[in-house]
Amino acid sequence: xYYFDPHIHMVSRTTDDYETLAKMGCVGMxxxxxxxxxxxxxxxxxxxxxxxxxxxxxxRAAQYGIQHxxxxxxxxxxxxxxxxxxxxxxxxxxxxxxxNVLGIGEIGLNKNTKNESTIFxxxxxxxxxxNQQILIHTPHLADxxxxxxxILDMLTADSRVDPSRVLVDHVxxxxxxxxxxxGFWAGMTLSPVTKCxxxxxxxxxxxxxxxxxxxxxxxxxxxxxxxxxxxLILEMRRRGHSEALIRQxxxxxxxxxxxxxxxxxxxxxx
Amino acid sequence: MSIPLxxxxxxxxxxxxxxGKILELAASLDRLERAEGCVNEDNRxxxxxxxxxxxxxxxxxxxxxxxxxxxxxxFEDNWREKFNL
Ligand SMILES: [Zn+2]
Numbered sequence: 196x197y198y199f200d201p202h203i204h205m206v207s208r209t210t211d212d213y214e215t216l217a218k219m220g221c222v223g224m225x226x227x228x229x230x231x232x233x234x235x236x237x238x239x240x241x242x243x244x245x246x247x248x249x250x251x252x253x254x255r256a257a258q259y260g261i262q263h264x265x266x267x268x269x270x271x272x273x274x275x276x277x278x279x280x281x282x283x284x285x286x287x288x289x290x291x292x293x294x295n296v297l298g299i300g301e302i303g304l305n306k307n308t309k310n311e312s313t314i315f316x317x318x319x320x321x322x323x324x325x326n327q328q329i330l331i332h333t334p335h336l337a338d339x340x341x342x343x344x345x346i347l348d349m350l351t352a353d354s355r356v357d358p359s360r361v362l363v364d365h366v367x368x369x370x371x372x373x374x375x376x377x378g379f380w381a382g383m384t385l386s387p388v389t390k391c392x393x394x395x396x397x398x399x400x401x402x403x404x405x406x407x408x409x410x411x412x413x414x415x416x417x418x419x420x421x422x423x424x425x426x427l428i429l430e431m432r433r434r435g436h437s438e439a440l441i442r443q444x445x446x447x448x449x450x451x452x453x454x455x456x457x458x459x460x461x462x463x464x465x
Numbered sequence: 466m467s468i469p470l471x472x473x474x475x476x477x478x479x480x481x482x483x484x485g486k487i488l489e490l491a492a493s494l495d496r497l498e499r500a501e502g503c504v505n506e507d508n509r510x511x512x513x514x515x516x517x518x519x520x521x522x523x524x525x526x527x528x529x530x531x532x533x534x535x536x537x538x539x540f541e542d543n544w545r546e547k548f549n550l
Contacts, residue, residue, distance in 0.1 A: 340537035436469060
């Protein structure tokens with residue numbers, strides 16, 4: 196089965212991973228901008244990172260028949276540095292016309308602080324001004340519930356934000372329903388350590404339904420498995436779910452969501 | 466949408482996995498007891514005890530959701546006022 200990984204950090208992966216993903220049926224991916232594992236010192240560091248995301252990675256992916264898209268922002272962790280964040284936000288429009296840019300992301304919260312919230316709102320403003328879609332990072336572990344509620348508060352308080360153009364990622368059992376009920380798209384992140392297993396993701400699909408629900412691997416520099424989406428496909432099959440339902444979650448839904456971005460020119464392999 | 470498997474099939478498939486997970490928990494708790502010192506006052510121990518109790522409840526609400534909420538920080542409606550945002 197062909198699939199689309201809507202949230203995977205390929206800058207952290209080797210070219211061998213691209214090959215493996217292609218062999219497992221991955222034909223498209225979207226890569227949000229995130230934390231590099233250390234705080235960057237200047238706006239030029241982000242400029243180079245955005246060049247990597249908009250120029251180098253799509254070429255590397257194309258060698259394996261994978262169509263690569265990306266999202267730009269300064270992540271929640273580095274948003275604690277408000278001054279640097281504002282410089283990055285000012286610079287982002289330089290890249291919004293690059294052919295693989297789908298929108299602003301992954302913006303969100305990490306420790307749910309005032310500075311993170313301030314920069315979240317300023318990113319939101321940027322997305323509205325440039326009519327961009329938004330991809331959202333929700334915090335992990337004990338901070339997830341509180342941070343998700345804060346994010347939903349900020350998004351729904353602004354009538355200019357169209358929920359159907361916003362994807363809220365890293366949802367779990369206690370956050371998925373509310374995100375979907377408020378009209379947003381929701382993404383589950385499969386992770387061997389802190390987040391969601393393929394079994395729990397399949398449970399959430401059964402409980403919430405497949406509409407506007409996506410699944411991703413994150414595939415970042417931490418413990419993660421870039422081939423996690425095929426693990427979910429297998430789990431769904433083992434439970435006896437239909438191929439049409441599985442395809443909706445791993446292929447049709449991401450494509451339907453991304454198609455709202457004018458730069459999304461994905462061509463189906465079949 | 467429901468799970469296509471019936472409960473007998475789920476049990477057949479997951480019995481050994483559940484058994485293994487309970488054993489892991491038991492060994493972790495043993496390890497905590499064998500180690501020197503006392504963590505009974507540590508709030509995390511209370512959360513672990515409450516979590517174990519949730520597993521044994523016959524509740525209508527999802528056990529996984531309850532566990533998630535138990536280990537979550539509290540959300541306060543008035544956070545924007547507090548942050549002056
Ligand atoms: Zn991410």
